[in-house]
Amino acid sequence: MPDxxxxxxxxxxxxxxxxxxxPQEGAAPSMTVHYYIEQLENGNVALELxxxxxxxxxxIAAENVNLADFKERYKSCSExxxxxxxxxxxxxxxxxxxxxxxxxxxxxxxxxxxxxEDMFKRSLNLDESNIKAQIGMGKAKMEKNLVEEAMAIxxxxxxxxxxxxxxxxxxxxxxxxYLRKKELLGEAIENYEKAIFIDPADEILYYNLGxxxxxxxxxxxxxxxxKEGLSIAEGKKKDFAGGMMVDDGESSYDEEKAYxxxxxxxxxxxLDFYMAQEEQMMEKYFEAHLEAPGxxxxxxxxxxxxxLKGIVEKSDFGGNAEMKYLMLNQVENIFDEVAESRPDxxxxxxxxxxxxxxxxxxxxxxxxxxxxxxxxRKIRILVFKKTQDKTxxxxxxxxxxxxxx
Numbered sequence: 001m002p003d004x005x006x007x008x009x010x011x012x013x014x015x016x017x018x019x020x021x022x023p024q025e026g027a028a029p030s031m032t033v034h035y036y037i038e039q040l041e042n043g044n045v046a047l048e049l050x051x052x053x054x055x056x057x058x059x060i061a062a063e064n065v066n067l068a069d070f071k072e073r074y075k076s077c078s079e080x081x082x083x084x085x086x087x088x089x090x091x092x093x094x095x096x097x098x099x100x101x102x103x104x105x106x107x108x109x110x111x112x113x114x115x116x117e118d119m120f121k122r123s124l125n126l127d128e129s130n131i132k133a134q135i136g137m138g139k140a141k142m143e144k145n146l147v148e149e150a151m152a153i154x155x156x157x158x159x160x161x162x163x164x165x166x167x168x169x170x171x172x173x174x175x176x177x178y179l180r181k182k183e184l185l186g187e188a189i190e191n192y193e194k195a196i197f198i199d200p201a202d203e204i205l206y207y208n209l210g211x212x213x214x215x216x217x218x219x220x221x222x223x224x225x226x227k228e229g230l231s232i233a234e235g236k237k238k239d240f241a242g243g244m245m246v247d248d249g250e251s252s253y254d255e256e257k258a259y260x261x262x263x264x265x266x267x268x269x270x271l272d273f274y275m276a277q278e279e280q281m282m283e284k285y286f287e288a289h290l291e292a293p294g295x296x297x298x299x300x301x302x303x304x305x306x307x308l309k310g311i312v313e314k315s316d317f318g319g320n321a322e323m324k325y326l327m328l329n330q331v332e333n334i335f336d337e338v339a340e341s342r343p344d345x346x347x348x349x350x351x352x353x354x355x356x357x358x359x360x361x362x363x364x365x366x367x368x369x370x371x372x373x374x375x376x377r378k379i380r381i382l383v384f385k386k387t388q389d390k391t392x393x394x395x396x397x398x399x400x401x402x403x404x405x
Contacts, residue, residue, distance in 0.1 A: 100122045234264075311375060
């Protein structure tokens with residue numbers, strides 16, 4: 001019978017150590033194929049092929065096999081001498097969880113969302129701390145437009161107090177890129193920082209973190225992080241030049257050097273761009289405040305934000321929950337900025353532009369919240385009521401998006 005593993009939450013997570021097909025009476029001998037089994041929630045089992053070392057391969061040989069049929073056709077290797085190396089239940093369970101998380105990621109890449117969610121769930125049934133499965137489940141929910149469920153999973157990941165292994169650096173980096181593309185910038189920044197905590201000597205993580213800060217309109221933080229990454233890269237360039245870098249066997253020495261130099265040049269270009277934009281933003285800021293010192297009436301803007309939030313919350317956005325969440329996020333950004341002791345109108349204008357773009361996109365799909373565009377326009381007037389003529393021409397400039405990932 002399958003071995004039983006008691007999970008921390010009290011649920012029984014069952015896996016089988018090693019099974020093989022029972023020989024048929026009178027049949028010619030054949031090559032023995034070994035399997036591990038996973039007991040599914042419906043009581044049936046899935047069979048996963050084993051490799052020559054006795055490890056789970058990630059290849060599911062049979063799904064949803066009736067338990068009675070399984071007992072009839074297969075026998076446990078615990079009943080006789082098995083030539084494969086023995087594995088502990090814990091080793092098997094962890095490897096099978098990893099395999100299912102990887103299968104889920106493949107389904108997610110192919111937009112097979114139901115299959116992806118099922119595999120991530122099965123991975124978490126085997127190992128509830130598997131970070132790839134947790135992230136994958138959140139992504140699957142987001143892609144299915146179940147935004148609130150996805151955000152609940154992302155919050156749980158963010159609040160988890162776990163010690164992460166070196167390999168998780170790539171997981172957090174890729175997750176942060178995904179979050180940034182979804183405009184969940186606070187969550188993206190937190191995950192880049194987790195990756196940096198794991199490997200503080202990886203300059204690419206600082207470049208990516210700088211990109212996220214830039215999109216969050218925190219130009220100084222963006223510049224600071226890019227500079228940190230460039231400083232690390234300069235040290236590595238010196239090590240390459242001095243023959244201090246060794247070939248670790250994991251990647252080509254020449255490829256590693258070429259990648260370092262290429263990303264270093266990209267980051268330098270991004271830094272120059274960010275610094276130029278910061279200078280322009282400072283010029284705009286001083287122009288605005290010389291023209292209209294103390295122009296923002298906080299109470300009026302806050303009231304308008306509350307009304308706009310109410311309009312957005314009441315609308316169903318034609319079922320587009322992700323767009324609804326993104327608009328609410330921009331409104332909250334403006335509200336929080338206005339609450340600052342010295343709110344920056346040029347940070348606010350970028351959020352207003354995103355709101356206007358979203359409202360126009362939803363209008364084309366007949367899903368724009370009634371009254372939203374008028375309220376966004378009112379907020380813009382309240383923030384820039386004394387600087388409209390001076391800023392209208394500059395507002396039309398397109399900001400280049402330097403790709404760091």
